[in-house]
Amino acid sequence: MTYAQITGWGKCIPPASISNDEISQIVDTNDEWIASRTGIKSRRVSHVSTADLATAAALDALACAGIEGKDIDLILLATCSPSTMVANTASMVQKNIGAIGAAACDTNAACSGFLYAMQLATAQIRAGMIKRAVVVAAERMTWYVNWAKRDSAVLFGDGAGAVVLEASDEPSGLLASKIGCDTEDRNILHIANCGTDLNKYEPIGPSDLMFEGREIFKRAVKGMSQACDDVLTQANLSLDDIHVLVPHQANLRIIQAIQQKLNIADEKVMVNIDKYGNTSAATIAIALCEAVENGLIKPHANIMSAAFGAGLTWAASYIKWGERVTPINAPSATLPPCDKTGLELIAESVRHCVDQ
Numbered sequence: 001m002t003y004a005q006i007t008g009w010g011k012c013i014p015p016a017s018i019s020n021d022e023i024s025q026i027v028d029t030n031d032e033w034i035a036s037r038t039g040i041k042s043r044r045v046s047h048v049s050t051a052d053l054a055t056a057a058a059l060d061a062l063a064c065a066g067i068e069g070k071d072i073d074l075i076l077l078a079t080c081s082p083s084t085m086v087a088n089t090a091s092m093v094q095k096n097i098g099a100i101g102a103a104a105c106d107t108n109a110a111c112s113g114f115l116y117a118m119q120l121a122t123a124q125i126r127a128g129m130i131k132r133a134v135v136v137a138a139e140r141m142t143w144y145v146n147w148a149k150r151d152s153a154v155l156f157g158d159g160a161g162a163v164v165l166e167a168s169d170e171p172s173g174l175l176a177s178k179i180g181c182d183t184e185d186r187n188i189l190h191i192a193n194c195g196t197d198l199n200k201y202e203p204i205g206p207s208d209l210m211f212e213g214r215e216i217f218k219r220a221v222k223g224m225s226q227a228c229d230d231v232l233t234q235a236n237l238s239l240d241d242i243h244v245l246v247p248h249q250a251n252l253r254i255i256q257a258i259q260q261k262l263n264i265a266d267e268k269v270m271v272n273i274d275k276y277g278n279t280s281a282a283t284i285a286i287a288l289c290e291a292v293e294n295g296l297i298k299p300h301a302n303i304m305s306a307a308f309g310a311g312l313t314w315a316a317s318y319i320k321w322g323e324r325v326t327p328i329n330a331p332s333a334t335l336p337p338c339d340k341t342g343l344e345l346i347a348e349s350v351r352h353c354v355d356q
């Protein structure tokens with residue numbers, strides 16, 4: 001039997017950040033509200049493109065695996081904030097990492113995108129169609145933010161994470177997975193003024209993030225815990241067998257509610273929403289990478305992961321880690337220097353939103 005082991009992991013965290021106090025200069029909010037209602041203290045804002053973030057994360061994942069771009073058969077880029085839609089952004093990543101001739105495809109399942117892409121790439125490796133894949137999730141969610149709306153403006157951030165999957169005889173990688181979509185509720189979370197449904201000859205306003213936070217919150221808790229239960233049954237495991245939970249980072253209270261439903265102890269749960277906010281598809285990819293770096297993921301760990309996002313897509317996965325928890329080559333990808341603060345990077349966008 002062939003499995004798709006995770007042999008490399010990497011991330012790209014853009015340097016400029018916006019603290020809660022800084023965001024309180026733009027919308028009517030404060031650090032106490034944001035931290036207590038969401039767990040977020042800061043978020044990153046990127047000075048480079050989604051393709052650049054994805055490239056840096058993918059290069060570090062390749063270094064970690066000790067292989068090069070030319071060894072890769074497939075690149076799946078999970079993103080709902082692509083640099084370009086045609087040509088797809090994955091093709092730019094393919095070029096940047098030197099994965100000459102590899103298949104390159106963007107997958108958009110919003111916040112569930114990384115787990116969707118993991119399932120798609122794993123299935124191809126396990127079917128013997130390909131040997132090695134890079135699954136990368138990269139987002140510039142701050143590009144979408146309407147800085148006049150305090151409920152959503154405080155939530156999102158930019159960043160990228162990536163893994164390398166390689167064919168292996170060892171039972172490891174994504175061993176059970178369930179992905180789905182509850183489309184009836186798709187309007188409670190969407191980006192308006194974006195896409196080919198628009199009449200491109202009519203003047204249209206800027207794209208705008210529309211959402212019903214409280215409704216999404218309820219559905220996220222229910223959807224993710226149900227999906228986790230299904231995956232445990234599929235894998236014939238009990239919750240006691242799970243060593244680490246790597247949940248989508250949308251709101252600390254959503255994570256805690258799932259944790260409570262599943263009865264998982266605090267020390268088993270990977271949380272980094274305080275530093276980055278919600279980076280959509282990238283949250284789980286970044287959190288997975290940091291969970292290995294900080295020693296939460298140990299050799300042969302059983303990892304449960306769950307996500308929820310626009311669509312309303314949902315996903316849960318059981319991942320078995322391999323033996324190695326240290327990179328073969330240290331991460332060394334760099335971004336061009338950033339000479340602006342987070343507030344300076346969003347200044348023009350803030351001006352437009354406030355003028356509306």
Ligand SMILES: CC(C)(COP(=O)(O)OP(=O)(O)OC[C@H]1O[C@@H](n2cnc3c(N)ncnc32)[C@H](O)[C@@H]1OP(=O)(O)O)[C@@H](O)C(=O)NCCC(=O)NCCS
Nearest residue numbers: 029030033037111150151154213214216217250251308309
């Ligand atoms: C958005 C979210 C943080 C709001 O938290 P909440 O506890 O549900 O808060 P509510 O929406 O009930 O609002 C409570 C009050 O806080 C106010 N409020 C909303 N945003 C605020 C902010 N940034 N600062 C201060 N007050 C705020 C509301 O206006 C409301 O005031 P009111 O009671 O006077 O009407 C939460 O619902 C959430 O995280 N939802 C899911 C997020 C999501 O969709 N992520 C993307 C997909 S995964």
